[in-house]
Amino acid sequence: MHILYVSNLCSDEKFKEIFNNSSIKPQQQAQKFHSLLSKGLINQVESVYVMSSLPINRSTDNNVSLSGCKEIKNSTTYHYLKGIKYPVLKHLSIFIRGISNSFIWCFQNRKRDRLVICDVLNLTVSISAFLASKIFGVRSIAIVTDIPDYMQNYTLLKKNGIRSLFSNLYKRLCNYFMYRYDSYIILTEQMNNVVNPNRKPFVVIEGMVDLDMKDVPNILDNKYSEKIVIYAGALYEKYGVKKLIEAFLKLKMDDARLWLFGSGEMEDEIRSYEQLDNRVRYFGVVPNEDIVKKQLKATLLVNPRPSNEEFTKYSFPSKNMEYMVSGTPILTTPLQGMPKEYYDYVYLIEDESVEGLTQTLIDILSKPKEELHEKGLKTKEFVLEVKNNVVQATKVLKKLS
Known part of the structure; x- marks a missing residue:
């Protein structure tokens, strides 16, 4: 072929x-x-x-x-x-x-x-x-x-x-x-x-993960000492970014940090949030390999994209796959296009209001770091086994060639 x-x-x-x-x-x-x-x-x-x-x-x-x-x-x-x-x-x-x-x-x-x-x-x-x-x-x-x-x-x-x-x-x-x-x-x-x-x-194929990530360890002792929450992607209000920031600002945890990566219409607004709360930090657009290194050391990776939007039927965010293969746990909304098989491997935002998201962040960030680490490793094992790029390419050829 x-x-x-x-x-x-x-x-x-x-x-x-x-x-x-x-x-x-x-x-x-x-x-x-x-x-x-x-x-x-x-x-x-x-x-x-x-x-x-x-x-x-x-x-x-x-x-x-x-x-x-x-x-x-x-x-x-x-x-x-x-x-x-x-x-x-x-x-x-x-x-x-x-x-x-x-x-x-x-x-x-x-x-x-x-x-x-x-x-x-x-x-x-x-x-x-x-x-x-x-x-x-x-x-x-x-x-x-x-x-x-x-x-x-x-x-x-x-x-x-x-x-x-x-x-x-x-x-x-x-x-x-x-x-x-x-x-x-x-x-x-x-x-x-x-x-x-x-x-x-x-x-x-909802997406795929890099099979080579099997050789990239996620080690608990290498984690940041602070509770780092990362969002990496397009910075649009419609993607739930503003709601995530507002929910985080209500979080009464001095050792928690929200790091944002990417570009979009909210860039200037995010800079104003940085001035309001020094726990929020905006990094701008950086090479993906640098983001991945930070994801490995973070506490939680978040995708707050609202699940009630019509377009979520027709998308599976690539960031979710990247998050999952990092070995750091992921928090996401139950997107309409996400198969139920993923639910056992992610934390779900069941109440998508600002208050609900704040409570969800409190619940997860209060868990023992060992429990969070184990959750992330099981997620990584799952996607590496059934969603890696070789498996997905094989699926394409078998069904369509």
Whole structure:
């Protein structure tokens, strides 16, 4: 089996280069998801050829190479389509080069068992590969990690004028092509009714964890002396971040700390909370590997995303998987898209009011540190056994190839 994997994925080294040279940081969640899946696939197939539009923007320093170069890392070939930083020209040039390279790959592998896997949200490059797959009769799989119609509703920010026009065009094109793939990789069962109305083959993988984390220990003696509660992700009120902070402020524990990582509309507000209570600390956007190191030493990892929001049917936060494999216990709401099998391995926020969340934090942070540590280790064992990236990649190939 030979796979053309289409997204904005790049090698770990290239992503680090882009991250360090950008004032507006690229999304680390998408990079991690596609990196884990591609690394899981390479263990099962003869070759993985990644065709990527690099996650660059006009804030990216000119030191980052934008030329159409290739890298080979761990038996995976990365082909970065040459891009231009200016939006319209960028998409046009990537589409043209994507069509050309997709045709070449399909032709060169015409006598082999082939599969095209596309991140449908990376619209420009996925359309080019999708069209090539139809012309050459290659099976196509859509990776759908979010519902296009919901993506613009997560924040309070409104798009007006030309930006609104392009946003609506993006959603229409996403939906048009999304319905036409041969099969689907989705995050929740509920997503299937939306993205797969023609009832084609699909597989649900809520996410995946890095199998290599089995060699990264979570040691009780290495924990911070204070009770560190961490939230790492998008800083939007709609994600429950404000409610988490307000609940924490009501917590009467001098040795408790709330650390927040990420970016979003609440950044300035969070800085004001820092001035109000010195137990709250905002770190901004930092490399994922640094966040993981802090998660290993923390007391509790929290995802306060409200479970009553409609969009939670169609998402399984990647942060939950990252939290779980760290070996530090996780506190989360009972998200509609989260299977019941996870309930035994997480602490649940059953009362999602500010007062209820405060009481939940009190209950958990008052537990013996040994009990919390044991909970986290059992959670890590669970996800490493049944949700690691090799297991999930095998599941994809068995059901869809």
